Amino acid sequence: MTPERLAPCFSNDTEASPDGPLPSKHTLSGTASNVATVNTVMPWLRYRNAFVAIDWLCSAFGFEPEFIQADGHTVRHARLSCGEGTLMVGSAEDGTAWDRHLLQPDETGGRETQSCFVVVDDIDAHYAQAVRAGAEVVIPLSMQDPGMRGYACRDIEGHLWWFGATLPRFSAAPTPHRFSALH
Structure with a gap:
């Protein structure tokens, strides 16, 4: 994250208004057609206070907002974005059919069934920035198997994240014919 980057500033979720634009230095509304990159696999995290979480994810982890669609206090x-990757964020307890299938980390004793892995250019600077922002480090920055330097932490609502300096190296990439033999 460069010092000149402007992040949205939501001090709490009551700053969003259905009658006006979101309070931000960015233009954050738009359509999927005006977003340059469309990834085919995107993690989707839900937060009780999604506006504050968006701010925090931008300042602590270096994400850049591409698009925010809100309805009152709810981020729909x-x-x-972070490099070539995309993260989707929404409000927890948004009243959708999907809502009843998900729990938040504080409802599971802090346990997760999955987490996000993010490759960053400067892992030392990223680690320092996340710690300054209050990320709870659960695995300190160190060399990890398979030959990658990284760390794990929790965000402000308890979601687990793993950050690494490079993608792990494996001896052989699976090929499509190897997968078809499994089915």
């Missing part, structure tokens, strides 16, 4: 859909 937000997309944040």
